[in-house]
Amino acid sequence: MPKDKEHFIPVGREKxxxxxxxxxxCSESEKSELKKFFELISSVLHKQYHKRQIRVQKxxxxxxxxxxxxxxxxxxxxxxEVFTELIEILANANYTKLSTDELETAVENATALGLRMKxxxxxxxxLHVYGRGDEIQTWTxxxxxxxxxxxxxxxxxxxRLVIAFRLKDHDKLPKEQSSSFVYLKSFKGIPHSDLHTLLxxxxxxxxxxxxxxxxxxxxxxxxxSIVKIARLMVAVTIFASLAYTIKFWVIPAAIxxxxxKGFISxxxxxxxxxxxxxxxxxxxxxxxxxxxxxxxxxxxxxQDYREMVITYYLVWKYGQAGINxxxxxxIAEKKLKxxxxxDINFEAEDALAKLEKLGALKKVDQxxxxxxxxxxxxxxxxxxxxx
Numbered sequence: 001m002p003k004d005k006e007h008f009i010p011v012g013r014e015k016x017x018x019x020x021x022x023x024x025x026c027s028e029s030e031k032s033e034l035k036k037f038f039e040l041i042s043s044v045l046h047k048q049y050h051k052r053q054i055r056v057q058k059x060x061x062x063x064x065x066x067x068x069x070x071x072x073x074x075x076x077x078x079x080x081e082v083f084t085e086l087i088e089i090l091a092n093a094n095y096t097k098l099s100t101d102e103l104e105t106a107v108e109n110a111t112a113l114g115l116r117m118k119x120x121x122x123x124x125x126x127l128h129v130y131g132r133g134d135e136i137q138t139w140t141x142x143x144x145x146x147x148x149x150x151x152x153x154x155x156x157x158x159x160r161l162v163i164a165f166r167l168k169d170h171d172k173l174p175k176e177q178s179s180s181f182v183y184l185k186s187f188k189g190i191p192h193s194d195l196h197t198l199l200x201x202x203x204x205x206x207x208x209x210x211x212x213x214x215x216x217x218x219x220x221x222x223x224x225s226i227v228k229i230a231r232l233m234v235a236v237t238i239f240a241s242l243a244y245t246i247k248f249w250v251i252p253a254a255i256x257x258x259x260x261k262g263f264i265s266x267x268x269x270x271x272x273x274x275x276x277x278x279x280x281x282x283x284x285x286x287x288x289x290x291x292x293x294x295x296x297x298x299x300x301x302x303q304d305y306r307e308m309v310i311t312y313y314l315v316w317k318y319g320q321a322g323i324n325x326x327x328x329x330x331i332a333e334k335k336l337k338x339x340x341x342x343d344i345n346f347e348a349e350d351a352l353a354k355l356e357k358l359g360a361l362k363k364v365d366q367x368x369x370x371x372x373x374x375x376x377x378x379x380x381x382x383x384x385x386x387x
């Protein structure tokens with residue numbers, strides 16, 4: 001099944017101008033006027049997102065596990081408003097919500113590191129996982145059955161992954177976590193099969209090979225000890241009391257010894273798995289909690305900017321006689337494909353609505369028309385309080 005095209009536009013401000021079809025053919029005065037108007041759009045968005053940041057931080061503070069702000073007893077801890085805001089911000093930043101099926105598939109399969117995990121989803125009161133930038137990367141690994149020769153393999157990876165959750169009051173709730181907070185985590189370069197390793201309450205499942213490495217030496221050790229003790233008992237049968245002591249004390253002691261040895265070996269193997277996982281994720285973690293909100297707001301602001309600039313330009317360039325949203329999609333996707341060589345699913349509807357609210361465009365039936373930049377720029381500055 002072909003993958004859905006991404007909505008995310010991974011270009012900077014200067015590269016964005018290259019994505020504007022035939023921008024280089026505009027006159028110098030047109031280029032200057034357009035750039036000034038794009039800066040105005042940027043200023044308006046920055047002011048709007050700054051206000052949003054203050055509002056979102058205020059409602060998240062009582063639910064932030066890292067907060068050091070003293071709160072009043074009247075401060076609410078209702079998480080629904082936080083999740084509502086977060087989901088909208090993620091949508092603006094062009095993240096896609098991962099389905100329950102995708103999470104369950106990840107749990108069933110081994111991770112890219114060769115680990116198998118189990119997740120207790122009953123721990124979560126609410127869980128949201130969002131991904132962006134679905135791509136295939138080439139990794140390397142060494143296998144003992146190939147004499148530890150390094151080999152390459154393809155891994156499906158999310159360039160960015162965001163996890164937001166609130167836990168339940170549960171018997172299995174990790175001691176270091178609380179049901180009073182909303183936890184936010186963001187990562188980079190996470191394989192599809194590793195999604196569940198990022199969730200709290202995950203436990204490593206031993207492979208049959210590792211279980212065999214622990215159980216077989218322990219059992220063989222017990223058997224060999226019994227054989228040695230039996231030989232010793234034959235040699236000292238003349239000493240009845242000594243044989244009695246060996247029979248009832250040494251054999252159980254040997255069995256207990258190998259059980260303890262097996263348990264220690266199990267813990268060492270488990271710690272090895274956990275260390276490999278920790279090393280892998282150390283450089284993949286981007287932000288936690290309030291830091292995630294700030295990063296997402298920043299990403300959402302610049303995605304809005306890119307979409308609004310491309311949309312306004314196309315209406316300005318081709319909409320003197322009117323242009324519909326479908327045509328904007330077609331031209332934008334074609335130009336993005338030419339310049340950044342990525343199949344982007346460009347959706348202009350949201351940008352058109354924002355530009356209309358800003359007063360930069362007008363709609364007649366199904367067609368959009370540009371309004372004179374110089375005139376509307378002064379109106380926008382006055383309305384938004386921008387110098």
